[in-house]
Amino acid sequence: MAPRNKLFLGLFIHSTALNELEYLHNTAVCVDGKGTIVAVEKDCDEDKAKQTVFPRLGWVEAEVEVVKAEEGQFFFPGFIDTHIHAPQYPNAGIFGDSTLMDWLDTYTFPLEASFSDLAKAHRIYNRVIRKTLSHGTTCAAYYATIHVPATNLLADLCHERGQRALIGRVCMDQTPPAYYRDESAEASLAATRASIAHIRALDPTHSLIRPIITPRFALSCTFPLLQQLGTLAAETGLPIQTHISENKTEITLVKQHFPRSLTGAADDSYAGVYDAAGLLTARTVLAHAVHLTEGEAALVARRGAKVSHCPCSNSALGSGAAPVRRLLDRGIGCGLGTDVSGGYSPSVLEAARQAVLVSRHVVFMGEAGGGRERAKLSVEEALFLATRGGAEVVGLEGRVGWFGVGMEWDAQLVGLTVVREDGEVEEGDGGGDVDVFGWESWPDRVAKWVYNGDDRNTKQVWVRGRVVHTRK
Amino acid sequence: MAPRNKLFLGLFIHSTALNELEYLHNTAVCVDGKGTIVAVEKDCDEDKAKQTVFPRLGWVEAEVEVVKAEEGQFFFPGFIDTHIHAPQYPNAGIFGDSTLMDWLDTYTFPLEASFSDLAKAHRIYNRVIRKTLSHGTTCAAYYATIHVPATNLLADLCHERGQRALIGRVCMDQTPPAYYRDESAEASLAATRASIAHIRALDPTHSLIRPIITPRFALSCTFPLLQQLGTLAAETGLPIQTHISENKTEITLVKQHFPRSLTGAADDSYAGVYDAAGLLTARTVLAHAVHLTEGEAALVARRGAKVSHCPCSNSALGSGAAPVRRLLDRGIGCGLGTDVSGGYSPSVLEAARQAVLVSRHVVFMGEAGGGRERAKLSVEEALFLATRGGAEVVGLEGRVGWFGVGMEWDAQLVGLTVVREDGEVEEGDGGGDVDVFGWESWPDRVAKWVYNGDDRNTKQVWVRGRVVHTRK
Numbered sequence: 001m002a003p004r005n006k007l008f009l010g011l012f013i014h015s016t017a018l019n020e021l022e023y024l025h026n027t028a029v030c031v032d033g034k035g036t037i038v039a040v041e042k043d044c045d046e047d048k049a050k051q052t053v054f055p056r057l058g059w060v061e062a063e064v065e066v067v068k069a070e071e072g073q074f075f076f077p078g079f080i081d082t083h084i085h086a087p088q089y090p091n092a093g094i095f096g097d098s099t100l101m102d103w104l105d106t107y108t109f110p111l112e113a114s115f116s117d118l119a120k121a122h123r124i125y126n127r128v129i130r131k132t133l134s135h136g137t138t139c140a141a142y143y144a145t146i147h148v149p150a151t152n153l154l155a156d157l158c159h160e161r162g163q164r165a166l167i168g169r170v171c172m173d174q175t176p177p178a179y180y181r182d183e184s185a186e187a188s189l190a191a192t193r194a195s196i197a198h199i200r201a202l203d204p205t206h207s208l209i210r211p212i213i214t215p216r217f218a219l220s221c222t223f224p225l226l227q228q229l230g231t232l233a234a235e236t237g238l239p240i241q242t243h244i245s246e247n248k249t250e251i252t253l254v255k256q257h258f259p260r261s262l263t264g265a266a267d268d269s270y271a272g273v274y275d276a277a278g279l280l281t282a283r284t285v286l287a288h289a290v291h292l293t294e295g296e297a298a299l300v301a302r303r304g305a306k307v308s309h310c311p312c313s314n315s316a317l318g319s320g321a322a323p324v325r326r327l328l329d330r331g332i333g334c335g336l337g338t339d340v341s342g343g344y345s346p347s348v349l350e351a352a353r354q355a356v357l358v359s360r361h362v363v364f365m366g367e368a369g370g371g372r373e374r375a376k377l378s379v380e381e382a383l384f385l386a387t388r389g390g391a392e393v394v395g396l397e398g399r400v401g402w403f404g405v406g407m408e409w410d411a412q413l414v415g416l417t418v419v420r421e422d423g424e425v426e427e428g429d430g431g432g433d434v435d436v437f438g439w440e441s442w443p444d445r446v447a448k449w450v451y452n453g454d455d456r457n458t459k460q461v462w463v464r465g466r467v468v469h470t471r472k
Numbered sequence: 473m474a475p476r477n478k479l480f481l482g483l484f485i486h487s488t489a490l491n492e493l494e495y496l497h498n499t500a501v502c503v504d505g506k507g508t509i510v511a512v513e514k515d516c517d518e519d520k521a522k523q524t525v526f527p528r529l530g531w532v533e534a535e536v537e538v539v540k541a542e543e544g545q546f547f548f549p550g551f552i553d554t555h556i557h558a559p560q561y562p563n564a565g566i567f568g569d570s571t572l573m574d575w576l577d578t579y580t581f582p583l584e585a586s587f588s589d590l591a592k593a594h595r596i597y598n599r600v601i602r603k604t605l606s607h608g609t610t611c612a613a614y615y616a617t618i619h620v621p622a623t624n625l626l627a628d629l630c631h632e633r634g635q636r637a638l639i640g641r642v643c644m645d646q647t648p649p650a651y652y653r654d655e656s657a658e659a660s661l662a663a664t665r666a667s668i669a670h671i672r673a674l675d676p677t678h679s680l681i682r683p684i685i686t687p688r689f690a691l692s693c694t695f696p697l698l699q700q701l702g703t704l705a706a707e708t709g710l711p712i713q714t715h716i717s718e719n720k721t722e723i724t725l726v727k728q729h730f731p732r733s734l735t736g737a738a739d740d741s742y743a744g745v746y747d748a749a750g751l752l753t754a755r756t757v758l759a760h761a762v763h764l765t766e767g768e769a770a771l772v773a774r775r776g777a778k779v780s781h782c783p784c785s786n787s788a789l790g791s792g793a794a795p796v797r798r799l800l801d802r803g804i805g806c807g808l809g810t811d812v813s814g815g816y817s818p819s820v821l822e823a824a825r826q827a828v829l830v831s832r833h834v835v836f837m838g839e840a841g842g843g844r845e846r847a848k849l850s851v852e853e854a855l856f857l858a859t860r861g862g863a864e865v866v867g868l869e870g871r872v873g874w875f876g877v878g879m880e881w882d883a884q885l886v887g888l889t890v891v892r893e894d895g896e897v898e899e900g901d902g903g904g905d906v907d908v909f910g911w912e913s914w915p916d917r918v919a920k921w922v923y924n925g926d927d928r929n930t931k932q933v934w935v936r937g938r939v940v941h942t943r944k
Binding site: 092 | 561562564565566567568569591594595596597598599602603787788790792793816817818819826828829830832833835836837848850891892893894895896897899903905906907909911912916919920921922923924926927928944
């Protein structure tokens with residue numbers, strides 16, 4: 001059956017600027033069979049759309065599917081998770097008393113190493129895609145493992161389930177650990193090329209799935225490998241993802257392992273290592289950036305590299321509190337990452353909530369520039385980072401993140417719980433913790449959603465116009 | 473129908489010390505018709521319980537209800553919310569960009585003032601009780617409003633629904649605001665006595681519901697009112713709840729409004745004001761305690777007063793990060809409070825999660841005594857605060873908080889989601905974000921629950937042996 005044109009009706013909410021949400025009430029959005037938004041019509045109901053918009057688009061009424069947001073529901077752009085380790089999902093919430101370096105050794109590497117088993121990979125990747133879709137994640141920048149077959153499987157499953165994704169085979173040719181690494185820089189590069197080739201064959205136009213070059217982080221790569229991956233990125237034009245300045249011990253080790261004499265960088269900063277290898281580009285996603293120096297932040301801004309802010313992870317692993325305002329003030333594009341399983345939650349909404357909360361702790365630490373209170377992120381800003389900011393981080397800013405003609409329909413239908421006059425709720429309302437009493441303004445309802453919402457509020461999810469999740 | 477004896481079977485998990493959870497596998501717990509635990513038998517299944525325990529208890533098999541935790545489920549003590557403002561529930565998640573003092577004026581006082589409307593009070597109180605029960609809160613220390621009829625209604629509803637509760641009519645005889653306060657100290661005291669009398673008539677033995685003397689906080693009371701409430705507490709032996717040192721502006725204002733010349737205190741500290749009024753006792757619950765000086769903490773410890781730690785609120789309102797370890801190290805009893813709606817969530821599990829995360833931010837600030845890393849709270853410690861610590865805070869340490877003979881059965885049955893080999897989950901498993909793959913240890917499963925759990929994992933809840941919530 002050919003994909004049908006779709007008419008979405010009701011309230012649409014999306015970011016128009018960092019600190020601004022637009023509320024489009026009684027609006028019609030038309031999405032064609034390719035999943036592209038072809039009309040956004042304000043003050044428009046079903047009849048009016050049929051009478052005035054359909055003729056303009058050349059649409060035949062009988063061939064259009066109509067989807068309405070009920071009273072109290074709204075359409076919102078799908079969330080973009082700019083940093084998530086798909087294979088680590090079973091470890092979500094398991095930290096013991098570890099911090100980054102021992103957490104990797106104790107929990108992460110043993111689990112990732114086991115992805116040589118494709119049946120296990122299928123089980124976990126299937127679940128993580130289902131789970132993130134149910135939370136409204138329409139696009140994810142995934143780290144896989146070093147294994148080509150399992151990485152390709154992750155790409156296949158995303159393609160099949162319809163989740164937009166960047167898929168990165170993880171490159172690491174240096175200890176730790178001995179039992180889980182590429183044999184050499186050459187082997188790492190060859191395996192990366194093999195995975196890229198698979199994804200290109202799967203989705204030649206990158207309509208949904210795209211490869212992303214993924215040096216795990218500086219410490220797990222030799223400098224020649226970093227350089228070769230930089231060259232590969234330049235050759236292919238593909239995006240890059242890696243970690244930076246997550247943890248203070250890590251930063252000290254990077255300085256020790258990558259002296260200027262080795263890298264030829266101007267200084268021995270962490271960002272300088274990536275820059276010297278050609279990995280600091282406008283298509284680079286840097287996860288964490290908790291402890292960047294002013295000089296490094298300036299370099300990142302100059303190169304146009306982007307930052308994936310992962311507050312759940314940074315708090316849980318005790319890494320620190322990233323000064324997001326300082327990065328934004330420098331014009332660095334920022335999005336949110338769940339960083340499963342450094343982050344405990346697969347939900348970008350949880351990442352948004354923690355971004356708001358952690359920003360208050362940045363205030364307590366006096367880390368903000370230009371007046372301490374400025375460090376605070378508002379609910380609106382966190383939602384910008386979760387959608388439009390994230391789109392910029394993963395290089396999709398012209399395609400997804402908000403509702404406009406020419407953009408693709410990656411969206412979620414959000415519903416909140418209505419409390420009756422007797423203080424009860426209707427049976428089968430789906431539950432969840434966002435209770436609306438009826439007198440709340442729409443900005444207050446959105447704030448309630450950010451603070452107490454979960455996957456129960458995400459009723460349906462679309463990617464490129466296709467339904468990819470429906471809440472039962 | 474007379475209440476029946478109950479036999480609970482399966483895995484029981486509870487705190488035996490601050491940083492220690494005990495896992496009682498294959499255990500039988502017998503609860504009599506009054507809701508008291510009369511036997512805890514390890515290595516015991518249904519047959520063995522019937523053959524060896526029932527005869528000892530004089531129980532007749534046909535009259536016993538059997539409740540089993542299925543494979544993968546466990547019984548856990550009910551949560552104790554040591555600080556929650558029931559009337560503020562509709563504002564959960566609504567903050568704008570306010571901090572404590574303007575948040576009170578903008579959001580809190582107008583909503584509380586509207587509780588002169590009993591129908592509105594019924595709607596909101598009914599919902600908040602249902603909601604907190606669904607999250608496993610078996611006992612809550614509630615602040616109501618200044619209104620006696622609405623406060624009494626809250627007590628009635630808790631009694632009817634079976635939630636253990638401390639109910640406090642809020643005392644405030646001083647601006648702000650003019651439209652919402654007691655007319656005088658005398659009127660405040662008379663209204664408090666009226667509410668106490670109602671609760672005594674409702675539950676003469678305080679088996680479930682207990683009044684609690686509730687000066688809102690120093691700034692909203694004249695010193696004579698504080699003194700009279702101190703006297704009332706001494707006369708009646710009733711517990712006391714109030715706020716302390718939540719926000720730095722508040723602390724400055726307290727110093728200005730309560731000079732030593734007025735209070736006769738040894739210094740002009742916040743804790744000193746309460747102490748001078750006779751309100752700092754072993755039965756006092758102090759919410760927040762974010763910015764106590766060393767001298768104040770020593771005074772609180774000397775008086776045996778307890779602290780309700782409210783991390784969700786302290787972060788959301790930008791109040792600060794309470795140094796819980798420092799308080800615990802002084803021997804001050806601590807529990808967790810949701811502080812709805814300064815806190816955004818009605819869930820004590822969310823408060824436990826945030827207590828863990830915020831304690832890492834205390835480390836970042838270098839606030840811990842005896843080595844910075846010591847500030848970190850473990851999952852086990854957060855669960856202690858949520859149960860056994862909370863029981864001590866509200867004066868119920870001999871009755872609830874863990875499973876032992878002579879304790880009352882306030883408990884929740886917790887279930888986690890099992891991921892099948894194909895990466896799917898069973899239809900109708902209830903959902904939730906705690907996915908178990910099967911290889912996790914029990915401590916890891918508990919950690920997963922703390923980091924990702926919600927009300928979907930709380931399958932059933934009991935207070936004094938009575939079912940008060942069943943998840944549909």
